[in-house]
Amino acid sequence: MNQAYCIATYRCYDDKADFHKKAQSIAVGLTVGSWTDLPEARKKEMEKHLGRVVSVDVHEPEGAAPGERYADLKIAYPDINFSRDLPALLVTVFGKLSMDGKIKLIDLDVSDDFRSAFPGPKFGVDGVRELLGVHDRQLLMSIFKSVIGHDLPNLKEQFYRQALGGVDLIKDDEILFENPLTPLEKRVEACMDAARRAEAETGQKLLYAVNLTGPTSQLAANARKAIAAGANALLFNVLAYGFDALHELSRDPSITVPIAAHPAMAGAFYPSPHYGISAPLLLGKLMRLAGADLALFPSPYGSVVMPKEENLAVKDALLDRSVPLRTSFPVPSAGIHPGLVPLIVRDFGHDVVVNAGGGIHGHPMGTEAGGRAFRQAIAACGAGIPLREAAAQSGNEELKAAIEAWGVKE
Amino acid sequence: MNQAYCIATYRCYDDKADFHKKAQSIAVGLTVGSWTDLPEARKKEMEKHLGRVVSVDVHEPEGAAPGERYADLKIAYPDINFSRDLPALLVTVFGKLSMDGKIKLIDLDVSDDFRSAFPGPKFGVDGVRELLGVHDRQLLMSIFKSVIGHDLPNLKEQFYRQALGGVDLIKDDEILFENPLTPLEKRVEACMDAARRAEAETGQKLLYAVNLTGPTSQLAANARKAIAAGANALLFNVLAYGFDALHELSRDPSITVPIAAHPAMAGAFYPSPHYGISAPLLLGKLMRLAGADLALFPSPYGSVVMPKEENLAVKDALLDRSVPLRTSFPVPSAGIHPGLVPLIVRDFGHDVVVNAGGGIHGHPMGTEAGGRAFRQAIAACGAGIPLREAAAQSGNEELKAAIEAWGVKE
Structure with a gap:
């Protein structure tokens, strides 16, 4: 094939299907529509539009119980069939097909040509680090304790307390919309004022x-x-608006700040083994392609659980250096306290944002101490010092208190 | 409660959870964040922002096997917490929560106040009938046989053949994007020219x-x-762009034609019993609220199967006269041939669009005859004549041939 194709991988459950036949019918049905009944002369013209079966990998363990038989199908779709945008690609590879039995879209490899229409993250990991001037450690993000029904002075005070603790990023709650108490511009002014005071x-x-x-x-x-x-940054509920909305924001030269992609609604897509779109594709590869500078996704540590191998696959998709786009900062979220930092560092490495809510605001010594405890934990990991040992050092009282409250996992 | 609330209904599977506690934690967690630890004076101010548990309906059959225990939770969210748009509503009720275990959003009742921000379908069932001048029967829609790789003369000829058969609507394939062979404006000109010739x-x-x-x-x-x-009409892949994109198109006064909502990607949301968004909400209620004049969804007759009760619930949501919005035309799609028309009419009634592809193009006497066979079937149903009897009447040769090819279900 010397033309460009985007390759979709599906996991398809069926106790009886001829998966090779099914793959063939997808490759033809979602591209040229019909093939065998075309005249030979017409086939020549149509060949460049025809989908191809790349592989069919049937998993049929001996003595498989009903419901266990599946196949991974890889189908190549000619780029010539769709425009260079994500709605066109997604509708092509998983429009009608999404409704055709137990089938889940688990991966999507776009061609270099398709990808060339996507500038990707404007800042990415390196750009965000540059803005913050922090290169030698993991970053720390905190979220407000509560936002709905609070006024500007309250939000400003919450912001200031978090900032004093040494966090690198503070994000709005994703359910804070335009409202009379804390309207967008006034909120930005109040919080950025608090940021400047804290920075001083x-x-x-x-x-x-x-x-x-x-x-x-x-x-x-x-x-x-x-x-x-x-x-100086934006949070965006990508899936409520579609990937193309993120793509258009990220490529807009007048939007000069990093965008953090929130995974709101992602649970409608990824958790079923039989339907939807896999987390690494949805929250990893596609978020990065669409231009997320930071991508939030459920951590493997909290109550909102995603199996750890999926978490790490999301991270890998965001950081994969073989993809010619800036990398996106992984932000595993939920259930994170300072005692988990060694585990986060081991699982996610250097380029990760440690994101905490209750683990900061719920600190026994207060919000400010909560931020400090996390920074002390991050510093200890950077220095290779076990957390309990670091907690015993003078100056690390906040970490000590956090560990007493929540324990350590390392 | 003398303020406005939108009420979400969730189905939540869990073998052990205290569903009443879970409902309470959703109602608080997705609104004010915390409640019991608020000072009494603050509670007064915050009360109007607090979510309410409307009902908790636990299904726990005696001797339930693991995985069978579930509850339907109804939670009321104060309108004051979100702006009057669907991304805000969906992120509020099913943003983070979508990722919190086995939970599916099965219904959403918006307040009158919230709904008042939505003009809904610009044409709806009555408006589409008005445009076509057809009030006394079901409508007939056909789709192209194949579109990718075809040029304008080919599409025009396909269009003309379908039009001659007496169809009321012809829709593009949802995977036909901007392309050099059949660019948007040229395609419209060619097909509308064919439409005029057929109308003559x-x-x-x-x-x-x-x-x-x-x-x-x-x-x-x-x-x-x-x-x-x-x-004179548009097809739109709503879910690839988000409901708000449809809403904005439908409320735009310069867009003076009906919009048909395609369900592409819907299978990523509705089929799992444990995750996602139910079909009646996704393809029925929300499509109508966002302004779809016609809404396509999988028929209960074809290979792309949706349980019939769900199909009918989608239809009911589109046609419910108690909702103060124009109704949307239901378009059950896939696997439809003329012999199914009596069943479609029985299931869906008067206000339905019979939508066919293979059932028109695959007719033994050709595309034009395919359209005629459907129209004859629709006329027979309107006259109360059994299909086989109608097929034996002179002038109904096309219906006779269709029944010989595909049979009858009535």
Whole structure:
């Protein structure tokens, strides 16, 4: 094949199907529609539009119980069939097919040509580190304790307390929409003012990812308003608007700040073994292709659980250096306290954002201490010091208290 | 409660959970964040932001096997917490929660106040009938046999053959994107020219739903281009762009034609019993709220199967007269041949679009005859004549041939 193809991998459960036949019918049905009944002359013209079966890998363990037989099908779709945008690609490979029995889209390898239409993350891991001036450790993000029903002074105070603890990023709650108590621009002004006050004390830079919401057609304008008001990052509920909305924001030269992609609604897609779109594709590969500078996804440590191998596959998709796009910062979220930092570092490595809510606000000595405890844990990991040993050192009282409250896993 | 709430219903599987506690934690966690630890004075201010548990209906049959225990939870979310758009509502009720175990969003009752921000379908069932001048029977839609790799003369000829058979609507394939062989405006011109030629012969009006594609920010402009070129309907892959994109198109006064919502990617959401969003909500209620004049969804007759009770629930959501919005035309699709028309009419009633592809193009006497056979079947049902009896009448040779090929179900 000397033309460009995007290759979709499906996992397809069926106790009886002829998977080779099924793969063939997908490759033809979702491209040229019919093949065998075409005249030979016409086949020549149509060949470049024809999908190809790349592989059919049947898993049929001996004595398989009903419901256990499946196959992984790889189908190559000619780029010539679709425009260079994610709605076109997704509708081609998983539009009608999504409704055709127990079938899950587990991977998608786009061609170099298709990818060339995507600038990807504008900042990515390196750019975000550059903005913060932090290169030698994992980053720390915190979220507000609660936001709905709170006014600007309250949010500002919450922000300030978090900032004082030494966090690198603070993000809005994803359910904070335009509202009279804390409207977008006023909120940005209040929080960035708190950020400056904290920076004067800590000497540390901070990104505030304000939640970008509203009608689809107003997203870019709202982003510009937020930036004009001082916002230095954005949070975006990608799946509520579609990947193309993120792509358009990320490629817009007037949007000059990193975008953190929130996984809201992702659970409607990835957890079923039989249906939907796999987490590494949905929250990893596609988020990065669409331009997420940071990508949040469920951590393997909290109550919102995703199997650890899936977590790591999401991370790998965000950081894969063989893909010619900037990398996206992995932000595993939920259930994180300072005692988990060694585990996070072991699982995710150097380029990870440690993201905490209750693990910061619920610290026995308060929010500010919560941030400090995390920074002490991150520093201990960087220095190769076991957490309990670090907690015993003078100056690490906050880490000590955190460990007393939540324990350590390393 | 004398304030407005939107009520979400979830089905939640868990062998052991205290579902009442879970419901309470959702109602608090997805609204004010925390409640019991708030000072009494603060509770007064926060009360209007607090979610409420409406009901918890536990299904725990005696001797239930593992995996069978579930509960339906109804939670009321105060409108005051979110803006009047579907991304905000969906992120509120099923953002983070979608990732919290085996939980499926099965229904969503929006408040009158929330709904008032949605004009809904611009045409709806009555408006589409008005445009076509057809009030006394079910409508007939056909789709192209194949589109990818075909040029304008070929598409025009396919269109003309379908139109001559007496179909009311012809829709593009949802996987036909902007391409050099059949670019949007040229395609509209060619097909509408074929429509006019056919109308001169049949005396019958016809809507052509051209596929609206491209970058999100260009959708409205592309729609206007198509309309300027003569398009009198649009097809739109709603779920690839998000419900808000449909809402914005439908409320745009410059988009003066009906929009048919395609269900591409819907199978990533609805089929799992444990995860996702139910079909009646996804393809029925939300499509209508977002402004679909016609809504396609899998029929209960074809290979792309949805249980019939779900099909009928989708239909009911589209047609429910108690909702103060125009109704949306139900278009059950896939696997439909003329012999199924009595069943379709019995299942779906008067306001349904009979939508066929293979059942028209695969007719033994050709495409044109395929359309005629369907129209004869629809006429027979309207006159209360059993299909086999109608097929024996003179003038109904096409129906006779269709029944010989595919049989009858009535």
